[in-house]
Amino acid sequence: DTGVSQDPRHKITKRGQNVTFRCDPISEHNRLYWYRQTLGQGPEFLTYFQNEAQLEKSRLLSDRFSAERPKGSFSTLEIQRTEQGDSAMYLCASSLMGTQETQYFGPGTRLLVL
């Protein structure tokens, strides 16, 4: 049973560019989450999917951010027109729907916007 994987692990981009991150959840997990973690802070929820449906989005998720999970398996998170304030670690987690479910995290994608 492989864990949650994320690609790329690191991304450096210039302000104004678009970036896309990918997350592959644990294979049988039907829920997938995105969080953002800035330096010295705990992760903050961005959005989550149940199968291919995006069920909740945080107010942190501005209209420059879009997430998809087209076939209910992997997910992508795109940031358009990146800003320096977008520099953070982007974490993906997955879980199996049910009571007392546990979220398992991937290694994260560290984004640096210059």
Next chain:
Amino acid sequence: AQSVTQLGSHVSVSEGALVLLRCNYSSSVPPYLFWYVQYPNQGLQLLLKYTSAATLVKGINGFEAEFKKSETSFHLTKPSAHMSDAAEYFCAVMGGQKLVFGQGTRLTINP
């Protein structure tokens, strides 16, 4: 809304000493509580979770936490610290379907 507060952004203990990391929660419903550990440049690894069964929860790597409703606390302990325990520790509460995390506590182990 659910929230957690971790008391102490940085805790330093000697190798072999007791580790105590503090977490207080606020929740309008019976909470599901979690402790995660994060090593540098890595994702979060689950240490343990409380889901309204036993109030004393045992986790991996010798850690345990006790749920105290009267004190709204879920402190993490380990009897004897090891150098490999040096990391960032996060307490979290389930809010709806999402996790709400505390600010984290950085644990340093002195030889």
